[in-house]
Amino acid sequence: MLKKYMLxxxxxxxxxxxxxxxxxxxxxTTEEDYVHIISPEVGESGKTILNDALFISIYVQSNDTxxxxxxKKETSIxxxxxxxxxxxxxxxxxxxxAESIEVEEKISLADVTIVELTKEEIFSAYQIAxxxxxxLQADFETAKNAIAKIPSLLDESATLYDPLYKLSELEIENLxxxxxxxxxxxxxxxxxxxxxxxxxxxxxxxxFDQEEMIVDPSFPYFEHTVQDITPGTYDLVISNAKGxxxxxxxxxxxxxxxxxxxxxxxxxxxxxIIDPNIFE
Amino acid sequence: MKExxxxxxxVCLTISALIMTGAVFMTESSEVPELLEKYDKxxxxxxxxxxxxxxxxxxxxxxxxxxxxxxxxxxxEYETIFKSFIEAPMEKKLGTSDKDSWNxxxxxxxxxxxxxxxxxxxxxLELYNYNVETDSEEIHISSVLFLLNxxxxxxxxxxxxEKYYSLSGSEPTEWIDSLYAxxxxxxxxxxxxxxxxxxxxxxQTGLREYNLQEENLLxxxxxxxxxxxxxxxxxxxxxxxxxxxxxxxxxxNDLSFVKKSVYSDNETIFIYGYGEKVFKVSGDGSLEYxxxxxxxxxxxxxxxxxxLEKSLTQLNKMGDPSGTLYMSGYKQIETTNxxxxxxxxxxxxxxIPFYYSDMRDGHLIEVRFVNEELIKAxxxxxxxxxxxxxxxxxxxxxxxxxxxNRFAFEIGYQNDRPLTTVAAExxxxxxxxxxxxxxxxxxxxxxELIPTWHIVIADTKYIINLINGELIKDSSN
Numbered sequence: 001m002l003k004k005y006m007l008x009x010x011x012x013x014x015x016x017x018x019x020x021x022x023x024x025x026x027x028x029t030t031e032e033d034y035v036h037i038i039s040p041e042v043g044e045s046g047k048t049i050l051n052d053a054l055f056i057s058i059y060v061q062s063n064d065t066x067x068x069x070x071x072k073k074e075t076s077i078x079x080x081x082x083x084x085x086x087x088x089x090x091x092x093x094x095x096x097x098a099e100s101i102e103v104e105e106k107i108s109l110a111d112v113t114i115v116e117l118t119k120e121e122i123f124s125a126y127q128i129a130x131x132x133x134x135x136l137q138a139d140f141e142t143a144k145n146a147i148a149k150i151p152s153l154l155d156e157s158a159t160l161y162d163p164l165y166k167l168s169e170l171e172i173e174n175l176x177x178x179x180x181x182x183x184x185x186x187x188x189x190x191x192x193x194x195x196x197x198x199x200x201x202x203x204x205x206x207x208f209d210q211e212e213m214i215v216d217p218s219f220p221y222f223e224h225t226v227q228d229i230t231p232g233t234y235d236l237v238i239s240n241a242k243g244x245x246x247x248x249x250x251x252x253x254x255x256x257x258x259x260x261x262x263x264x265x266x267x268x269x270x271x272x273i274i275d276p277n278i279f280e
Numbered sequence: 281m282k283e284x285x286x287x288x289x290x291v292c293l294t295i296s297a298l299i300m301t302g303a304v305f306m307t308e309s310s311e312v313p314e315l316l317e318k319y320d321k322x323x324x325x326x327x328x329x330x331x332x333x334x335x336x337x338x339x340x341x342x343x344x345x346x347x348x349x350x351x352x353x354x355x356x357e358y359e360t361i362f363k364s365f366i367e368a369p370m371e372k373k374l375g376t377s378d379k380d381s382w383n384x385x386x387x388x389x390x391x392x393x394x395x396x397x398x399x400x401x402x403x404x405l406e407l408y409n410y411n412v413e414t415d416s417e418e419i420h421i422s423s424v425l426f427l428l429n430x431x432x433x434x435x436x437x438x439x440x441x442e443k444y445y446s447l448s449g450s451e452p453t454e455w456i457d458s459l460y461a462x463x464x465x466x467x468x469x470x471x472x473x474x475x476x477x478x479x480x481x482x483x484q485t486g487l488r489e490y491n492l493q494e495e496n497l498l499x500x501x502x503x504x505x506x507x508x509x510x511x512x513x514x515x516x517x518x519x520x521x522x523x524x525x526x527x528x529x530x531x532x533n534d535l536s537f538v539k540k541s542v543y544s545d546n547e548t549i550f551i552y553g554y555g556e557k558v559f560k561v562s563g564d565g566s567l568e569y570x571x572x573x574x575x576x577x578x579x580x581x582x583x584x585x586x587x588l589e590k591s592l593t594q595l596n597k598m599g600d601p602s603g604t605l606y607m608s609g610y611k612q613i614e615t616t617n618x619x620x621x622x623x624x625x626x627x628x629x630x631x632i633p634f635y636y637s638d639m640r641d642g643h644l645i646e647v648r649f650v651n652e653e654l655i656k657a658x659x660x661x662x663x664x665x666x667x668x669x670x671x672x673x674x675x676x677x678x679x680x681x682x683x684x685n686r687f688a689f690e691i692g693y694q695n696d697r698p699l700t701t702v703a704a705e706x707x708x709x710x711x712x713x714x715x716x717x718x719x720x721x722x723x724x725x726x727x728e729l730i731p732t733w734h735i736v737i738a739d740t741k742y743i744i745n746l747i748n749g750e751l752i753k754d755s756s757n
Contacts, residue, residue, distance in 0.1 A: 038481040039474075041339065049338045053469065055502060059485035218708055219683060221480050225504060 033062040035238055035247055038221075042251040050255050054229040056236065058222045060213050065241045070207040070226065073200075073233045073250075119202055126199035133185075133192040140185040143178040150175065207234070231255055319589050325407045327588065327625070329606035330355065331396040331633070334473075334499065335463045336389060341473040341499055342463060345720065346631030350466040352459070358393055361426065361454050363408060365434055370450035374419075377435060377444035382425075383497055385435060389428035391456045396633070397610045397624075398422045398440040403584040419445060426456045470507070473499035476712060486709040490702070496713050505675040508731030510747055511629065513663045513724070515565050523548060523561055529597040530559045530569055567598045567659045573650050581612060581619035582652045591623045591647040594657045604628050608643050621649045627663070629729060635721040635743075636660055637753075642721065661724055674749040681733070681744060682712075685751045689737055696738035714738045723752070 039057040040048045048054075060066055117125075150171060152160040167175070213222040236249040333354055335342040347355035366372070386392065398420035405412045422439035433448040477483065477495040518526070527550045531538055541549045546563030560568045582590075588607065595601050609624030624643035627634050635642035639660060648656040674681075682689070689711040694700065702710045717736040722729040723743065731746040743752040 034485075036481065036485050038485065039339075039478065041478065049340075051337065051340050052467075053472075055340075055474065055479075057479055057481075059481065061485075216683060218686065218705065219679070220486070221679070223479075223677075223679060225502075 033064070035060055035062060035066065037236065037238075037247065037249050040236075040249075040251055040253075042249070046250065047252045047254050050229070050231050050253050052228065054226040054253070056222075056224040056226065058213060058238070060215050060220050060222050066213045066246065067210045067239050067241070068213050068222070068224070069209045069211070069235075069237045069239065071235045071237065072205040072207055072230075073235060074203040074205070117198075122195065122198050122202060126195040129188070129192040129195040133188045136181070136185045136188045139181050143174065143181045146174040147171070147178050204235075210239075213238075229253060319592050321407050321409055321585075323592065324585065324588050327592065327605065327607045328399060328404065328407065329396075329628075330358065330393045331608075332394050332631070333358065334392040334394065335460060335467075336386060336392070337464065337467075338387065338389065339474070339478060340502075341475075342467045342471050343473045343499055343501075344463075344471060344631070345628070349463065350468070352462050352466065354459070357459050358391075359408075361452070361456055361459070362424070362434075364452035364454035365426075365449065366405065366408070366410060368450045368452040372447050372449045375446040375448065377446050379444060382435065382437060382444045383495075385425060385427060386497065389460065391426045391428075391460060392423055393425075394423045395421055396606070396608045396626075398438065399610065400584055401436070406585065419443075428456060428460055431455050470503045472502040474502050476500050476715065480709075480712065482709055482713050486706060487713060490706075492713065496715065498715055498718060500718060501678050504677055506677060506681060506746055507675050508632075508720070508746055509668045510731060511668055511722070511729040513727055513729055515661060515663060515727070518561060518565055526561070526567070526598060527559055531557065564661065566661060567657075569594065569598065569657045571653065571655045573655050574653055575617075577618075577651045577653055579618055580651050581614075582621050582649045584610075586652070587621055587623055587647075587649055590649075590654055591625070591657070594647060594654060595625065595645065595659065598657060598659050601625075602627060605645075608633060609641060618650050623647045623649075629722050632731070633721050634729070635723040635732065635734070637723065642723075674747065676749060681746070681749050684749050685742070685744060688742070688751050692740040692742070693738050696740055711737045717741075720746075725752075 036059040037056075038059060039055050042048050056068075056070075058068070149160070150167070152158040154165065155161055207226060208224075211224065215222050231253050233250065233252045236251070237245055238247045239245050329347065331345070333344045333349075335344075344354060347353070401419040401421050402412045404421060419436065420438045420440045421436055423437040425435040425437070427433075427435075431451040433446050436445040436447060437443075438445065475495075475497040476499075477497060479500060480486070483492050483495060527538065527540070528535060531550070531552055535550075537553050539551045541551070543549070548561045550559040552558070556572045558568075558570045560570075562568075592601075595605075604627045605625055606628065607623060608626035609622070611622050613620045613622075623646070624641065625645035625647070626643050633642075634644055636644050639646065639658075644660050646656070646658045647654065676684075686708050690707045693707055693711050693714070700707075700710075715735060715737050717734065719734045721732055721734055723732045723745075724730075732752065733742075733744045733746060735742045735744065744750070745752050
């Protein structure tokens with residue numbers, strides 16, 4: 001009998017020690033991820049001087065695979081070409097009825113299969129999505145205002161709370177309207193974001209894409225040099241393997257002439273470091 | 281008859297004496313070469329060569345070792361600018377500065393000129409033929425800084441005293457503008473550098489938990505591939521005739537009391553008198569001249585210019601100094617009875633100095649004075665020719681070359697800082713934080729010139745062979 005107890009105690013001790021080991025390991029492995037873009041150093045101005053090459057240096061402390069991309073953003077000025085005015089194309093993307101709540105028949109852009117869209121098509125879709133969103137945003141604001149007081153009357157923690165309050169028919173209608181319009185609004189917002197991304201991509205050039213940041217764990221600094229860089233606005237994007245953006249640095253590369261003006265302005269800084277007596 | 285013969289003999293003797301005396305005078309003029317000429321300041325200033333030139337373009341630096349760069353005569357342009365500033369009409373006034381200000385200025389558009397040793401400012405100006413009247417303390421120039429947008433002042437760093445100065449005057453006629461623009465246009469990727477902190481931001485990343493304050497602004501090479509050729513060298517051999525010639529000039533054309541001994545290892549020693557002066561020629565072509573110290577000489581340090589002139593005279597007696605000879609070091613040590621002054625000289629390949637491990641700090645030539653007397657001149661390895669060897673070799677960047685030697689740095693750091701509280705995984709980054717010097721030198725190894733990096737981390741100096749990326753040796757400073 002004693003042997004059995006001893007065995008049980010022994011097993012318990014072993015089980016506990018295994019737990020302790022695993023806790024110790026957990027403690028070591030829960031090191032926080034830390035990613036820090038060291039270069040380009042852009043400061044508050046978001047600008048850096050144009051050199052022949054752009055040096056990128058990033059401190060990467062992470063157990064996950066991290067990818068680095070760099071995109072150049074052009075000025076988003078779009079001009080229609082003549083064929084854009086083709087009325088058939090415009091019909092492809094119908095407008096959502098402005099004030100109708102009977103919008104079940106609305107054709108979502110997500111349902112339309114579009115292959116190899118041209119720049120003009122993307123631009124039109126973006127404009128329509130933007131207009132849709134603007135209209136629905138107005139409706140959404142109206143609907144929100146119409147039900148603004150209701151939560152205060154029904155919420156137990158609110159100062160205007162009235163346990164005996166009963167919703168009127170109009171308020172019930174308004175609530176139903178708000179629910180529907182908020183769904184449409186969210187859908188329009190998603191559409192807008194989708195087309196906005198596509199629209200913005202029209203003005204982006206990929207400098208390099210999804211480069212894995214492989215570093216030596218003992219010295220976790222990733223270095224990369226982009227040769228023949230040109231002035232402009234760039235996005236440096238760090239993402240994980242799932243495609244989620246971890247960190248984005250937007251910066252502008254400017255010519256020395258622009259920076260030189262700043263330097264001239266700061267010349268007086270030297271007065272602080274020279275012994276004032278020498279000018280007496 | 282006897283009287284006649286005696287008279288005839290007397291006449292013959294007189295004539296022969298006259299002929300021989302004439303012969304002596306005639307030949308003496310041709311035997312005494314230019315060696316005994318006095319060197320003027322122009323000859324001496326040629327030896328005062330900057331070690332390197334650093335142009336700052338904000339976040340990027342160009343470090344140049346050579347006196348010319350892509351056909352730009354850097355050294356002569358720098359000297360013109362320096363002299364133009366000195367000659368500008370207004371009287372120069374000296375102010376003091378500090379390290380923080382100096383570091384801030386380094387980030388601005390500027391040209392910095394680093395000297396291989398701390399040269400006394402007064403002596404440098406006198407070599408440029410300026411009369412200097414100053415009551416101020418002795419200032420040495422280790423580096424001089426010219427800002428692109430500030431023409432009425434230059435900044436001076438005195439490494440020996442660890443002090444910073446500003447020298448202000450009026451705007452000179454020549455400034456660094458055009459030189460700066462030329463370098464900007466012609467700069468090459470292989471010469472680009474970045475400060476260590478700007479590159480790794482150690483204080484904000486790997487070492488952030490140690491709350492360190494001082495940024496390491498040491499310039500580190502940015503080239504994607506560190507690529508220097510190595511060279512085969514042929515050491516100059518001294519023929520017996522040449523050897524006698526050197527001995528003759530070293531002993532001022534008087535070998536009357538000189539004893540010559542030749543040893544089996546091809547070493548030849550000339551001893552004057554009872555060893556007052558000794559001239560030794562080793563089998564590898566190295567030359568050494570020593571003079572017995574005069575213990576009764578008054579304690580007085582030799583003037584910088586006089587010592588330089590005497591050094592050049594002595595070196596010339598020991599063979600023609602080549603065109604790349606420059607003064608690479610200078611120090612004075614004061615003892616109870618004497619002041620010892622040492623001048624070091626070296627050669628350069630494409631502006632990159634040679635390094636000879638058998639000599640202090642790797643200089644090839646040393647001239648030593650006790651008080652005002654020259655007591656030693658040593659000249660090592662006479663390189664006659666060199667040949668570029670472009671073997672395929674290890675071509676990596678700064679980060680990878682250093683990582684390859686990571687463990688040696690870590691062990692060295694732990695020896696230098698035995699009480700360190702830095703976590704083991706952070707020691708390598710702390711090594712970088714405490715890296716205080718990185719210079720490229722051509723090391724003489726056997727019959728080859730090997731490109732090397734000389735790195736100082738904490739208290740240890742490391743030499744890395746850039747052909748294979750491996751550590752050659754390390755030594756405590």
